[in-house]
Amino acid sequence: MPWLLGRNVLETSCLSRVVVSLGIEVVVEGLTKEFGRQTIWRDVTLTLPEGEVSVLLGPSGTGKTVFLKSLVGLLKPEEGRVLIDGVDMVNDRDRDVFEARKRFGLMFQDGALFGSMPLFDNIAFPLREHTRKKEQEIRRIVLERMEMVGLGGEERKLPGQISGGMRKRAGLARALVLDPEIILCDEPDSGLDPVRTAHISQLLIDVNARIDATMLIVTHNIDIAATVPDNIGMLYRRDLVAFGPREALLTSDEPAVLQFLHGDTRGPIGMSEEKDAALLAAEAADTAGPARTRRTIEIPPQLRPTPGMPPRQGEHRHSLRVDEMLPRLSYPAQQAIWANRNHPQEGGRNGAN
Ligand SMILES: Nc1ncnc2c1ncn2[C@@H]1O[C@H](COP(=O)(O)OP(=O)(O)OP(=O)(O)O)[C@@H](O)[C@H]1O
Numbered sequence: 575m576p577w578l579l580g581r582n583v584l585e586t587s588c589l590s591r592v593v594v595s596l597g598i599e600v601v602v603e604g605l606t607k608e609f610g611r612q613t614i615w616r617d618v619t620l621t622l623p624e625g626e627v628s629v630l631l632g633p634s635g636t637g638k639t640v641f642l643k644s645l646v647g648l649l650k651p652e653e654g655r656v657l658i659d660g661v662d663m664v665n666d667r668d669r670d671v672f673e674a675r676k677r678f679g680l681m682f683q684d685g686a687l688f689g690s691m692p693l694f695d696n697i698a699f700p701l702r703e704h705t706r707k708k709e710q711e712i713r714r715i716v717l718e719r720m721e722m723v724g725l726g727g728e729e730r731k732l733p734g735q736i737s738g739g740m741r742k743r744a745g746l747a748r749a750l751v752l753d754p755e756i757i758l759c760d761e762p763d764s765g766l767d768p769v770r771t772a773h774i775s776q777l778l779i780d781v782n783a784r785i786d787a788t789m790l791i792v793t794h795n796i797d798i799a800a801t802v803p804d805n806i807g808m809l810y811r812r813d814l815v816a817f818g819p820r821e822a823l824l825t826s827d828e829p830a831v832l833q834f835l836h837g838d839t840r841g842p843i844g845m846s847e848e849k850d851a852a853l854l855a856a857e858a859a860d861t862a863g864p865a866r867t868r869r870t871i872e873i874p875p876q877l878r879p880t881p882g883m884p885p886r887q888g889e890h891r892h893s894l895r896v897d898e899m900l901p902r903l904s905y906p907a908q909q910a911i912w913a914n915r916n917h918p919q920e921g922g923r924n925g926a927n
Contacts, residue, residue: 597625597788597888598659598677598755600645605654605664607640613812614640618654620807620817622756623895625786625888627778629799629820631834632809633843638792641809642758645790646678647671658756676704679754679787681745683761687733693720694729697748704752719747722784723777739770743777750781757781759791763798771795775802775877783879783886796835800824801877804892808834810843819896821910822903824873873910875917 600622607614614637622628632638643649645656647663656663661674687696694716701712720726723743733741742762749757762778763771775798782789793799799806800820807817810830816823823831833841879886893915900908 597786599624600756600788600790601655601657602645603655603657605641605644605651605656607637607644607649607651615809615812615814618809618814620814622788622790623805623888623891624788625782625886626804626892627782627789627791627802627888628805628807628817629803630790630792630807630809631794631799631823633834634794636809636812638809639760642680642760642790642792645756645758646675646680676752677755679749679752679757681742681749681757681759681762683764687741687744687748689733692730692732693725693736693744696733696744697751700748701751715751716747719750720744722750722781723747737770738765739773742766742770742774746774746777746781750785753785754787757787757789759789761793762791763793763795768797771797776880778802779877779886780880780883782888783883786887788888796837801874804876804888810834819892819899819903819907819911820876821873821914822907825904825906825910873913875914 602618602620602622605618606616618641630638630641640649644651645663647656651664654664658674658677661670663671663674666674687693688699691699697719698712698716701707701715707715717726717729720729723746725740725743725747728736728740733744736744746759746762749759759778762774766774778789778791779802781787791798791802803820805818806820806823808815808823808831815828815830816826824835826832830842832838833843876889896911900911903911
């Protein structure tokens with residue numbers, strides 16, 4: 575199976591392959607989204623660095639899915655820009671946005687598969703819809719992507735005949751057929767047990783190693799957030815409270831971040847996202863309350879590609895970027911970054927589920 579898909583691969587010999595980045599950066603500037611009088615988030619600014627993996631966390635209802643849809647131009651924010659290689663997904667003409675959308679691979683929560691279509695046709699769908707490729711070429715691409723996500727031989731199955739984990743992987747295979755430069759995954763772990771979640775985490779890292787796509791993963795799963803991404807952001811109370819290296823957010827002492835990471839009932843996040851002031855004051859008076867959220871979490875080493883995969887180019891670029899910002903990061907974040915770098919570079923833990 576080839577290591578890398580798509581066009582930007584220079585084969586210098588059968589043993590060494592030089593990767594030229596496939597991923598492109600996504601620049602988000604001052605983005606504000608409203609539905610009627612409801613502000614979902616405002617003035618969100620961040621850059622998804624090329625080929626790096628980022629995770630977006632946030633309590634339910636904070637607009638993570640709305641954010642993904644805004645990046646790809648399916649929803650139109652009221653203010654701001656989303657720049658993809660010079661195309662503004664918010665303000666440019668529909669025709670340009672439609673073209674730029676082909677550079678994305680989208681993996682939705684439920685795989686978003688057509689129930690009456692065999693997996694093969696589901697995965698072939700974007701190729702038939704967006705390209706003029708011949709059926710023979712479509713077949714080659716689909717079978718290759720199915721093999722890549724561990725679904726070889728399952729082409730004739732209907733979505734209803736396979737497990738949730740397999741449906742996720744089918745959704746990922748479909749997201750990969752157009753050689754995406756940017757992959758957006760909405761809760762790739764939803765409905766999966768911890769073992770399947772570990773497999774999908776490894777698969778996402780392996781996909782990134784193979785194709786060097788820029789990736790943004792929306793999840794509530796702290797294990798994924800702690801082990802998969804180079805960067806983490808968190809939406810809370812209509813703001814992006816943080817976006818930066820994984821270790822910076824995981825060592826943050828921001829109360830909402832701590833509460834979220836620990837899954838604690840005490841703290842600023844309530845059942846309906848925001849607690850009222852009286853409840854927060856009562857918690858603050860309870861000495862047991864704030865103390866529970868002051869712990870830091872243990873930061874596991876970041877997942878590495880499965881043995882046999884190429885090294886992640888995004889990880890290399892991320893290290894160079896982080897070197898520059900290191901002096902500005904907190905001491906615990908710096909320690910965690912060094913600990914991760916010094917961790918033995920063992921391979922991943924992939925397998926089929
Ligand atoms: N098309 C729409 N019209 C009106 N309101 C919408 C629309 N889409 C989403 N919303 C609202 O935007 C808010 C954010 O929804 P979104 O699904 O993005 O949250 P989320 O952070 O992804 O939540 P969860 O983690 O529970 O999946 C919700 O209040 C939702 O009702």
